[in-house]
Amino acid sequence: MKLDVRGEVCPYPMLKAVEAMKKLKGSEEVVVVTDHAPCLETIPPQAPRYGYTYAVAQTGSPEWTITLTPAGAAR
Amino acid sequence: MARQDGILAALWGLGLAAGFTLQRSRFCFASAFRDLFLFGSGRLMKAILLGLAVATVGFAAIMRAAVPLAGLDLLPPQAHVLPVGASTILGGLLFGYGMVLSGGCVSGSLYRAAEGYVASWVSLAGVVIGLGVIAQTWNWWWTSLIATEPKLWLPALFGLGYAGALAVTFAALGAAFLVLTWWEARSGVVAPAAIAGAPAISFRQRIARAWHAVFVRGWPAAVGGAVLGGILVVMYTIHMPWGVTGELTRWANAAMTLAGATPPEPLGLNDIGGCAALAEETGLFGHTFSVTVGVLPGALFGALLAKEFKLRFPRNAVRYAQSLGGGLLMGLGAGLAIGCTIGAFFSAIPSLAISGWLFAAALAGGSYLGVQTIRRIP
Numbered sequence A: 001m002k003l004d005v006r007g008e009v010c011p012y013p014m015l016k017a018v019e020a021m022k023k024l025k026g027s028e029e030v031v032v033v034t035d036h037a038p039c040l041e042t043i044p045p046q047a048p049r050y051g052y053t054y055a056v057a058q059t060g061s062p063e064w065t066i067t068l069t070p071a072g073a074a075r
Numbered sequence B: 001m002a003r004q005d006g007i008l009a010a011l012w013g014l015g016l017a018a019g020f021t022l023q024r025s026r027f028c029f030a031s032a033f034r035d036l037f038l039f040g041s042g043r044l045m046k047a048i049l050l051g052l053a054v055a056t057v058g059f060a061a062i063m064r065a066a067v068p069l070a071g072l073d074l075l076p077p078q079a080h081v082l083p084v085g086a087s088t089i090l091g092g093l094l095f096g097y098g099m100v101l102s103g104g105c106v107s108g109s110l111y112r113a114a115e116g117y118v119a120s121w122v123s124l125a126g127v128v129i130g131l132g133v134i135a136q137t138w139n140w141w142w143t144s145l146i147a148t149e150p151k152l153w154l155p156a157l158f159g160l161g162y163a164g165a166l167a168v169t170f171a172a173l174g175a176a177f178l179v180l181t182w183w184e185a186r187s188g189v190v191a192p193a194a195i196a197g198a199p200a201i202s203f204r205q206r207i208a209r210a211w212h213a214v215f216v217r218g219w220p221a222a223v224g225g226a227v228l229g230g231i232l233v234v235m236y237t238i239h240m241p242w243g244v245t246g247e248l249t250r251w252a253n254a255a256m257t258l259a260g261a262t263p264p265e266p267l268g269l270n271d272i273g274g275c276a277a278l279a280e281e282t283g284l285f286g287h288t289f290s291v292t293v294g295v296l297p298g299a300l301f302g303a304l305l306a307k308e309f310k311l312r313f314p315r316n317a318v319r320y321a322q323s324l325g326g327g328l329l330m331g332l333g334a335g336l337a338i339g340c341t342i343g344a345f346f347s348a349i350p351s352l353a354i355s356g357w358l359f360a361a362a363l364a365g366g367s368y369l370g371v372q373t374i375r376r377i378p
Helices: A012-024 A044-050 B002-025 B029-039 B043-066 B086-102 B106-115 B118-144 B161-187 B203-216 B221-238 B245-258 B287-293 B295-305 B318-337 B341-346 B354-374
Strands: A002-004 A030-034 A052-060 A063-070
Touching: A002 A012, A012 A030, A012 A044, A012 A063, A012 B029, A044 A052, B002 B106, B002 B221, B002 B287, B002 B295, B029 B043, B029 B086, B029 B106, B029 B161, B029 B341, B029 B354, B043 B161, B043 B221, B043 B341, B086 B118, B086 B318, B086 B341, B086 B354, B106 B118, B106 B295, B106 B318, B106 B341, B118 B245, B118 B318, B203 B295, B245 B287, B245 B318, B245 B341, B287 B295, B318 B341, B318 B354, B341 B354
Parallel strands: A002 A030
Antiparallel strands: A030 A063, A052 A063
């Protein structure tokens, strides 16, 4: 599922990403799009707690896409 | 006059450096307190502890030069040694709750305002309104509460002297570090692994990498904390520790004066350092103006170099209400505590003041309550 949280500041992007990972329980990847740099520090540490791995890519200025992949499906 | 000009130029440079550092390290006091309760992370709070440790050593040296013998009922000039009592606790609770609600403290809102966060502009407006409310009612607070509160300065207590006060402060910082580490272990938070870039081989690649590390990629929070601690020491060496609410109080007072509602002459503030708005410091290019407004171009410079400037409008209208309400509560809290997370905490603990520790505890309490509230606001 795609989570567009542009315009939101801490802690909402992180809370919404966690909510999504909790709801999907590893059945689907979560793609978070944000323009708030501090999210790069707050969202990744949450991934392993819910059985996800993460990848961060800069997709704009300033815009980042954090892809949260279910750990089983990663490889 | 030339010496004054030199001091002002130096303070402008430090204000710019502080803004740049805040932006580069995404230093956020609100997150530091909030994330403890939200997901058990002590990463930013540890960065603050490092900054406090750096500033404490420098402040102690500066204060010892000014007042060699502690314990003679004499406080070092400009030190942020503030009243300790119910006003500290009430101010910290209001401020802690407000900063979590709005998503940033006063310094955080200042540098985010320069990065283009429109909600931060609203927060700052709320802060100025809150400070104005306290300015209008200050004498009531003073006579019924603050006048009887002692200004407790560690070197003058129990014959501690400077060495004893430094030992106590460092023991407390060390204990805080251990508690934070225990808290993180208990909550199971995992630090994200550093992302390795392409290897730098040639001279050009190495320079490009260094440029990238300083001006493009965000700094680790601990680097930001240590640099801010150093900036604080240089600021105090030149004139005074860092504070930002004194300047914003002056703006509130100026606006109310224009509207024909000049606040009454405040009682007691002449004996209090910190962010008390002192009459002789008026004027657009005063010292507090330089270290407060200087944050804006400093942060803007950092944001532009990293291509992180963008006008960001919250899509959820509730966020504007959160920013204004949170800003208002921060203004009330900073008015009562005579400072914000900078003046009454980050500059107060290195001043070897008990007030800084009590304010920090109250900020944590207010943040805990704030976390309970924002969890209920989608």
